[in-house]
Amino acid sequence: MNLPGNLKYTKDHEWIKIEGDVAIIGITDFAQNELGDIVYIEVNTVGETLEQEETFGTIEAVKTVSDLFMPVSGEVLEFNEKLEGAPETVNQDPYEGGWIVKVKISDNSELEDLLDADAYKAIIE
Amino acid sequence: MKTTVFKDKHEAMGAKMVDFAGYYMPVQFEGVNVEHQTVREAVGVFDVSHMGEIWVEGPKAYELVQKVSSNDIAVLSQGKVQYTCFPNDKGGIVDDFLVYHFSREKYLLVVNASNIEKDWNWLVKQNEGVGAQLSNASDETSLLAVQGPLALKAMQKLTDEPIEDMPFYTFKVLEFAGVKDVLLSTTGYTGAGGCEIYIPNESGPEIYDAILEAGEEFGIKPVGLAARDTLRLEMGFCLYGNDINDETSPIEASMGWLTKFTDGNDFINRDYLEKQKQEGVSRKLIGFELLDKGIARQHYPIKDAQGQTIGEVTSGTMSPSLKKAIGMGYVKKPFAKSGTDIFIEIRGKLVKAQVVKRPFYKG
Numbered sequence: 001m002n003l004p005g006n007l008k009y010t011k012d013h014e015w016i017k018i019e020g021d022v023a024i025i026g027i028t029d030f031a032q033n034e035l036g037d038i039v040y041i042e043v044n045t046v047g048e049t050l051e052q053e054e055t056f057g058t059i060e061a062v063k064t065v066s067d068l069f070m071p072v073s074g075e076v077l078e079f080n081e082k083l084e085g086a087p088e089t090v091n092q093d094p095y096e097g098g099w100i101v102k103v104k105i106s107d108n109s110e111l112e113d114l115l116d117a118d119a120y121k122a123i124i125e
Numbered sequence: 126m127k128t129t130v131f132k133d134k135h136e137a138m139g140a141k142m143v144d145f146a147g148y149y150m151p152v153q154f155e156g157v158n159v160e161h162q163t164v165r166e167a168v169g170v171f172d173v174s175h176m177g178e179i180w181v182e183g184p185k186a187y188e189l190v191q192k193v194s195s196n197d198i199a200v201l202s203q204g205k206v207q208y209t210c211f212p213n214d215k216g217g218i219v220d221d222f223l224v225y226h227f228s229r230e231k232y233l234l235v236v237n238a239s240n241i242e243k244d245w246n247w248l249v250k251q252n253e254g255v256g257a258q259l260s261n262a263s264d265e266t267s268l269l270a271v272q273g274p275l276a277l278k279a280m281q282k283l284t285d286e287p288i289e290d291m292p293f294y295t296f297k298v299l300e301f302a303g304v305k306d307v308l309l310s311t312t313g314y315t316g317a318g319g320c321e322i323y324i325p326n327e328s329g330p331e332i333y334d335a336i337l338e339a340g341e342e343f344g345i346k347p348v349g350l351a352a353r354d355t356l357r358l359e360m361g362f363c364l365y366g367n368d369i370n371d372e373t374s375p376i377e378a379s380m381g382w383l384t385k386f387t388d389g390n391d392f393i394n395r396d397y398l399e400k401q402k403q404e405g406v407s408r409k410l411i412g413f414e415l416l417d418k419g420i421a422r423q424h425y426p427i428k429d430a431q432g433q434t435i436g437e438v439t440s441g442t443m444s445p446s447l448k449k450a451i452g453m454g455y456v457k458k459p460f461a462k463s464g465t466d467i468f469i470e471i472r473g474k475l476v477k478a479q480v481v482k483r484p485f486y487k488g
Binding site: 088 | 419
């Protein structure tokens with residue numbers, strides 16, 4: 001299971017990469033594998049400011065649909081438009097090309113709630 | 126949870142295993158889309174050993190099967206298979222199943238895994254005063270579905286008996302991969318052609334290996350239940366528990382073609398269903414395509430342009446072949462005509478859809 005050490009994680013199987021005051025968010029390799037072939041990702045919250053744990057979108061696999069949760073509070077700045085035409089990128093490249101949204105972090109203290117790779121690994125094993 | 130004799134092989138091939146109707150079954154191997162495509166274009170093998178096999182034998186076999194089955198078994202002869210259902214006595218369906226005609230004193234009924242016990246109890250009850258011999262061979266019988274346009278060509282390598290020209294919905298009992306008395310039928314649940322092979326459990330693993338080896342040059346892959354579902358849904362085939370159940374009638378489900386009101390076919394609930402057919406029903410099972418983005422799932426409401434609920438989704442997925450979101454559901458009769466605009470409520474939002482004819486996938 002691929003778990004890059006430079007990322008943070010949540011119990012909802014999302015990863016977060018911090019770049020200054022921006023968080024780049026996607027789902028983990030474990031999550032994409034559990035979901036199976038992803039066929040549609042819906043995010044219509046760009047421009048909205050959402051609280052930590054609020055739903056910012058949904059991810060549809062062939063068999064199931066799952067909500068996507070804000071790992072931290074903030075404004076949704078951008079949705080990865082490449083995923084509109086190629087949602088399978090999340091299966092193929094979950095940590096790079098398959099990023100889902102960028103969020104402007106509004107409360108740095110929430111970053112302390114995030115898990116490191118080892119703590120996340122303990123959850124999925 | 127029950128297991129099939131192929132469990133170790135599935136796990137060795139990296140299958141994702143799940144509990145399905147009380148059986149530990151492979152839902153996916155390499156990925157649902159690639160498995161689906163393999164069946165549409167070449168050949169795939171499914172473990173469907175969870176399906177139930179019930180034998181009806183003896184001088185009263187014909188009488189019992191005719192009584193419980195909505196289709197007319199009088200038209201069958203040795204080697205023929207028929208799709209049908211057990212109507213209950215309240216306008217619903219106990220199960221849908223296949224009838225294999227060996228003789229008028231020997232039939233095999235192949236039923237859904239989730240309904241084996243219910244079907245068995247139903248048959249025992251209906252057999253009171255009839256007196257056919259019933260036996261449940263489900264736990265001793267393994268079943269592999271080899272499906273796809275190259276399936277019969279690949280399987281021909283494993284038997285001397287000619288199978289490539291077998292008409293659809295027929296069967297033979299033959300020696301297959303060195304195992305005697307294997308039942309092979311040109312049936313399936315994918316719309317891709319191919320066959321289903323019934324094997325005594327003890328010969329299951331060796332036959333599975335032989336099938337994979339024979340199919341290798343044709344690109345055979347193991348396929349899981351997830352792709353079985355997308356394949357059947359592209360064909361508009363009903364899935365018991367989703368699209369049909371104890372409360373849906375075969376007439377509502379557009380299964381009138383397997384409900385035969387012919388002379389001598391005095392099946393359970395015939396009068397009620399015949400009246401439904403003549404007078405019409407208030408709801409119909411339809412197929413639909415989503416015109417805007419989203420995927421319909423079971424139990425999502427179906428609405429009209431005014432936002433009034435007119436029905437409910439029973440099955441839905443993204444079609445791997447068509448790259449469109451498709452589904453089935455019941456709607457009030459005036460909305461059942463193909464071309465009708467309807468809306469699927471997806472997480473509080475109305476998404477535009479259109480009633481279309483089934484099958485969705487036309488090859």
